[in-house]
Amino acid sequence: MNGVSLAIRQIGYENRAFWRNPPAAFFTFAFPLIFMVIFNVLFGADAAGFFTPAIIVFGVVSATYTNLAMAVTIARDEGILKRIRGTPLPPWAYLAGRIGHAVVIGFLLVAIVAGFGALLYGVEVPWGALPAMLLVLVVSCAAFSALGLAVSGLIPNADAAPAIVNATILPVLFISNVFVQMESAPEWLGTVSHLLPVRHFANAMMDLYASGAGAGVPWKEVGVIILWGMIGVVAALRLFSWEPRR
Template sequence: MSAASAPIRNVTGKPLPSTVRVGLSRTGLEVKQFFREKEQLIFTFFFPIIFLGIFSAVFSDSDFQGGVNAATYFTPGMIASGIFLTSFQSLAITIALERDEDLLKRLRGTPMSPQSYFFGKIGLVLVTSIAQFGLLLAIAGLLLGVDIPSEPSKWLNFVWIFVLGTASGSALGIAFSVVPKSGKAASAVVTPVVLLLQFMSGVYFVYSSLPSWMRDVASVFPLKWLAQGMRSVFLPDAFEVNEPGGSWQLGLGAIVLSVWLVLGLVVAQRVFRWTRRDAG
């Protein structure tokens, strides 16, 4: 074996853990820390549920196509919004805070690579998003009368939309975390971006009722495709005619989400910083 291909070893002569192994270990630690933060736990899990309850009450008398109630109609948007909040918004703010508090500076002195750190964050988002979705769906189905799909094909679509949407949102959140100049400013910088995308992407409104220019702008960003993909899972097929082009456009949605995932990973790899800007 050549010197170039030999595994990196520590001072004891033993090979260092692989990037994936370190990332899995970091995921476990991130999950434990997350569930110890009760305020963050409550906000992450109950924010979409509270909004779904509000929209269900406000639009309870509205007549949606095919006899669908308001809770069922808005559930896909709340799921998409929850994924985006847990991935993009949460990571962009949390990483900026960790950098500001010099936590990342301390991690830099360990054998953990940026890739392992990214792995841990994306793993955290996957775990929390699954838990969030399970809780939302249970409450929506039991208390709000949401129709839960039973077709296996729809759940197969849900799996790849969920995974791709979570991964792309996480990668973009890591990349965007360098935009705030400080941890204190992170929420003020990130939250308006998320709110704007939510309103433009049909999370809080019937998407087909939005102005065409707004739909065109929203179609560039991942949240629109995540919400549209979720509508294809939780709404009857008759709603497909209301979408742009009269189709769920799942193939195009997969391409857009994949492009954002690759772009987010490339940018995150290039711009990620362990220390604050003023630290040099």
């Protein structure tokens, strides 16, 4: 079998293992929806137009960055990565399988959150902007997956994974127009948030939701996310480790 079909096969096994742990699977999908409901209760139904694309961003970042950084660190500590390294499976095909699975979950989350927003809060899915939205989602999935793998290389052991992963992503989500609207934030904080990728992902999704097909492709935002993705790839190549660290 060539590497590509091995990678696809690997996605299948990852996916199968994922659904065999129903509580974990359930909360993977319930978590963003719980946030969505709470925000809409707190800020009123008018805010749904903001929080639907915002929670899509949160869902994608969780499924790729958070999930990969944690799962890969745990797999490394359990010796799963080292075992794979001793087989002829190309390392990239294994990681592609992991990423592929994360992306499948990410897209499922997008569909669920978008559906939830449309049905419960009447936030229309911008079908006219679908190609641009898919582009933004694919680029973001790739970039946040690469960043997740890079961060796993910085995490010393599985016990430290949740603390480090949350500490790196939650503050960024708070200053990126995802959990909190940034209109009244001090200027310097806005500048900081614009240096980071989540803000650009959020801006792109907000625009597409707000203006539909009229928004066009948000090339500037896509460009920044790609740049961060490239930083992620380079960092992952330098930092990633197949051996458990003790």
